[in-house]
Amino acid sequence: MQLLLDAISWICLLSGGFFVVAGGIGLLRFPDFFTRLHAASVTDTLGTGLILLGLMLQSGFSQASVKLILILVFLFFSSPTAAHALAKAALHGKLVPFVKR
Amino acid sequence: MKHAFSLFAVLAGLWILLSGEFQTLLLVLGVISAAGVCWLALRMDAKDGEYPVVNVRxxxxxxxxxxxxxxxxxxxxxxxxxxxxxxxxxxxxxxxxxxxxxxxxxxxxxxxxxxxxxxxxxxxxxxxxxxxxxxxxxxxxxxxxxxxxxxxxxxxxx
Amino acid sequence: MYIAGIAAVLVTMALTLARAFMGPTVYDRILAVNSFGTKTVLIIALYGYFTGRPDFLDIALVYALINFIGTIAVLKFFEYGDLGRDRPSQPDDI
Known part of the structure; x- marks a missing residue:
């Protein structure tokens, strides 16, 4: 049982790390600010979620898990707010999104 | 007032979850800081006249x-x-x-x-x-x- | 296994830093710094588990809070050139 939990938690940590790196690559590769915003949200949602989930599985039903859940919930509420504020400020600052068609 | 009480309850719960200690001194400190935050929140509500309404199923x-x-x-x-x-x-x-x-x-x-x-x-x-x-x-x-x-x-x- | 996670986050931190230096607009830099902050939260949590001291989570929690507030403050500063000016609120405020 413990082995199974460990295995799942390692899978979560590894795939979380993969998504985090993918978001970082996207942040560097994408052509303009608005597309980079999407890349950053990959790390902020699934990357963070999987890594914190992996840590939660390591500590089981304890106070540390409660704190991890709090971090996760807070990030899930604040990161879209920050992204929206950024997009709106950029639009306000006369940054023209690169749009196909 | 109902808003202040629910805020106090949530803050007190958060304090206990985060500290995990049940010594009298720490609990008293928790009550004091939760009450202080409630007081600040009430003052801010009176200033901008907005009350958060959470009403979902x-x-x-x-x-x-x-x-x-x-x-x-x-x-x-x-x-x-x-x-x-x-x-x-x-x-x-x-x-x-x-x-x-x-x-x-x-x-x-x-x-x-x-x-x-x-x-x-x-x-x-x-x-x-x-x-x-x-x-x-x-x-x-x-x-x-x-x-x-x-x-x-x-x-x-x- | 934590090492793999820490390595992934460190690599991404380097990539975000590169974006923060390259710009080109100020919004790109703010986005990169905000993203960097999220990664800092992750690395604090991972490092806490790596060294067997989950107390680090408190720091991670506080860092998440401060990172968000910092981003909003910097944005507001660039929008209005001021942080606490009293001004009539507009219907399409942030």
Missing amino acids: LLRLGRYWLWLIKEIVKANINVTREILRPELRLSPSIFRVPADGLSELGQVTYANSITLTPGTVSINIKDRHIEVHALIQPAADDLQRGEMVRRLRRLEPN
């Missing part, structure tokens, strides 16, 4: 979150595929989706859910419409099909 909210997590995972995989494609094939677009039939809280939830799903970012709310920037065409099509707003309308009280 909790069970359905849980179901909505489960659905949202599923959508986020799917969207993440799509966007990651775009990022790792050897040559970029993006088709960014800007369009508006209607947000009628939603309360103020519902509109905020809608805009936040749109932003939380990778591939779409809400950039403005105007005249009960949300302006969205989408990274790839499938993500834009998904949103315009209106599944998310239908589910949010079901969360509205009565």
Whole structure:
């Protein structure tokens, strides 16, 4: 049982790390600010979620898990707010999104 | 006043969860700081005249979150595929989706859910419409099909 | 296994820093710094588990809070050139 939990938690940590790196690559590769915003949200949602989930599985039903859940919930509420504020400020600052068609 | 009491209860619960200690001194300190935060919050409410109103059906909210997590995972995989494609094939677009039939809280939830799903970012709310920037065409099509707003309308009280 | 996670986050931190230096607009830099902050939260949590001291989570929690507030403050500063000016609120405020 413990082995199974460990295995799942390692899978979560590894795939979380993969998504985090993918978001970082996207942040560097994408052509303009608005597309980079999407890349950053990959790390902020699934990357963070999987890594914190992996840590939660390591500590089981304890106070540390409660704190991890709090971090996760807070990030899930604040990161879209920050992204929206950024997009709106950029639009306000006369940054023209690169749009196909 | 009801607002202050519920805020106090939440803060006290948070204090106990975060500290995990039950010595008298620490509990007293917790009560003092929770009361102080309540006092500050009440003062701020009196200044800007806004009271947070949370009025949703909790069970359905849980179901909505489960659905949202599923959508986020799917969207993440799509966007990651775009990022790792050897040559970029993006088709960014800007369009508006209607947000009628939603309360103020519902509109905020809608805009936040749109932003939380990778591939779409809400950039403005105007005249009960949300302006969205989408990274790839499938993500834009998904949103315009209106599944998310239908589910949010079901969360509205009565 | 924590090492793999820490390595992934460190690599991403380097990539975000590169974006923060390259710009080109100020919004790109703010986005990169905000993203960097999220990664800092992750690395604090991972490092806490790596060294067997989950107390680090408190720091991670506080860092998440401060990172968000910092981003909003910097944005507001660039929008209005001021943080606390009293001005009539407009219908399409952030």
